[in-house]
Amino acid sequence: MSPLQGLTYLVMPCAFRCGDQSRGPGRFGDFDGLAEGIDYLDSLGVKTIVTTPPFESVAYHGYQHGPPTSISRRLGGERAFRRFVDSAHEAGMRVLVDFVAYGVDPRALSDIERVDLAWENASRTRATGYTARTWNSARVRFAHWNLRSRSARERVIEWAQQWMDPQREGSVDGLRLDHVWEQYPSDGRRRRDGLAPGSPAWAGGWGYDLDGFWAEFVERVRDIRPDATLIAEPAEWHLSGQSLLRKFDAALSKPLLFGLRDAVLRREPGAWPQTTRLAQDGLLACSGDHDTDRLSSAVGVGPHRAALALLLLGVRTPVVYSGDELGVTGRRLHRLGGDAGDLGRRGPMRWRAIGGWPDPDHARACPRAAAYLDIERRRLASVEEQDADAASTLSLVRRLSQERARHPAIASGAREPIPAPSGVWAHRCTAEGSTVEVWVNLGAERIEGKANQPELGPWEARVTSRRHEVELPSAG
Template identity: 25%
Template structure:
């Protein structure tokens, strides 16, 4: 059966009408949208906040209420600064004028948490409207926060190669076979013991960090609906197994990252049961009710995943302490699920709380949204997963809808748009999207070229379990208006590992990334591009070291040439990946590439 496979990485934003609606929503009314300069303020430097107003309501002044003593900006201790009106611009998609405002906050010392509200007054009235939720009172306003610090991304994160494990589908351990559940959403039997027993495999591959899907007590196979964030899910193992896993991983030079869900948990969580059954429950305010007890906000439309009330209060404090607890048990950082859901000031508190326990913990978010939204997470996280690059890699090398010129145009803009200090872990596929091999029509060469590009760009690579042996699936995740996530979450095919030439290719790629700092830190420069011929090359340069990457997407062999002074090479350059012939004549380097192949020249 043939499928028209469409990546739904960005959900409804794939539709132009949804993009237009998002744009209009982000402009109408009073909007801040975390527009600050600089994005990650340093101690002793002023901070500029920006605001826009637009739509049928006129506004004649705007203010900022802020505190620097960690108190609520709605309180009496808040300072008030007026915003200046910077002018008016025309927005064609909105078909209206947009007013621009700004205010400069005074410099603050390291360790200061700035909490603030922004509001605009309706002309001719005493009515204030607060950004971004359009609240009419400070008590209900969107809370914003900036943590002023000297707190860069931990050094080890830039050198990381992460192996992404879906625990229930990775390995049962102790020689056990996979279970055969009646439904695909059943339990297949992967365990923490199984992960422990495969750490050598992961380390031999060259990865130096593992990211585990949620391991806390949960009624589901995926674990994204916890019922107790302090307990290991018994199906997966015990707390002792967890501790052994962390110690064994660290002994082999592997960092351990946990998947942490702050936006929601299971409707079977004891606090939610109490909140629904008892009108006097102390947990009632932990949730966002539309009409108690049966109507509440949730994760999209999933009734079994109630949304948490993460405004300052007991639910927020509980989650912050949970995050600290697992860091105290030896965890090295978190992949933060659905990070766009919780309020941004929560993440400022989260980062501060985590760094207080582990100053070198790595915190990166799942933000499946526009580049503009992703960039605003600088300062509250170390970075976000690079869904935009994943989309571009899949469009070019799997779907083959982009040529190399389109890919390079995207890549150059993408690299320029995000600050170099914003860490963007990059990947080809994950548990929420069709596997790359399936989308590519099981074209191994396409996977190898895409992996070459992935492992030679700056973002720390994330390798989803099984991608290194070419795991695929039978059907697309999205079909008939429904989602079948289990398609990309099949049990690891350990029987294919011994004979996998593809795995050896990934081993070489990872080893080369570790061997050449230019691939992790270097500037990138295009040195060859012939989209019609299907050839492309770029240079990564760090200090005195240079590494070139060349690819040929054509079904024909190609000779890729570019000018490079011989004196720039310490010794004769070679293709370190596949051993293809490289020649240097009169300052011109040539590499002969077979059909649908690539080279790494150093």
């Protein structure tokens, strides 16, 4: 069974909410803002919060971070982080942070630490890795570790352990591990990472593999925190992540993310299969993430409601990317490329109808991306506006989450498909004598009700039980 219960929320702190009123244009969301947003997350039924890396980094998103020993000052620093973690724990939520184990920004290392990088020549002038530009044109450098080195392994594992230590103030409940390979390739497929034939890593992939480094990493983190939740992000998107479950509690599955979207785009219920066994395999289904186009842009505004219903009424643990519960839109800006281009997928929340603080403004250092996000944001109804609208996407997500919590059969019951009209996803869920039916219309046409079938509006969802029927707000 997946260790994650209830709704899991993926969030980039820089894009969520700014808690510091003194910050003007260019302000980042921060951990004070996340602490202030705990009641909002609780209203969604969130039980686990997963943040992008909170450590010091040149990049706005926190990846390519330096030694993960301190919290980014942009995000409020240690004090704000502790406040966020404490607030989440008081609300009964678990906190996981993203941790990049396979590499580091080499500029922040001491001379002794630099010895353990993945050097490709004897003079130590070229390490496996890359150099790029982030959103504000600052140069980002990233170098891989040589994880065949005992001292490198010790260093990375000890860094992870310090955040998991229950004796530490502000310790977290688990980690999302970035870019996990079962076996890091030792051939030309990794030339884009600078790995070339004849390099020292050619035969061993720098020791970055599941049964070597990761086996030890997981074991020693659990020595510190036996109840830690460890989630892998598969490095290869076309793989489900199933093979990583030999060591990890769960894996974020890109095929499931895209399968959810395909089911709605094609109006094909069979593209979103449901069996009780799937709930137990640890593969997580996500509405989106910071590396993909926004759900509402990928499937369309309107159809995104059906996608959220499939996710929250499905058997797998639902994972919502921050902003999808509002219908935030955005795509990769290919003309900008790199970090700047991805800002299109990483737009801010909109909290008040009038805009301004506490909305983040983290894209401001890249004017073209900021202009795009301003247009997308103006199309979006704010949290304030959607709170007051029973038919809003936010209201829909809250009610779907409540129905999931009210009926355990949805998450853990035996399932069987129900005969339904074309383009309608329908299942009967049974557990402990309770039977619940879930219905989702994947199309824009209204479906007439019949004796054993509810009426369904465009992209509408319904939950029925022997005791009552719940009509969830329709888009039209």
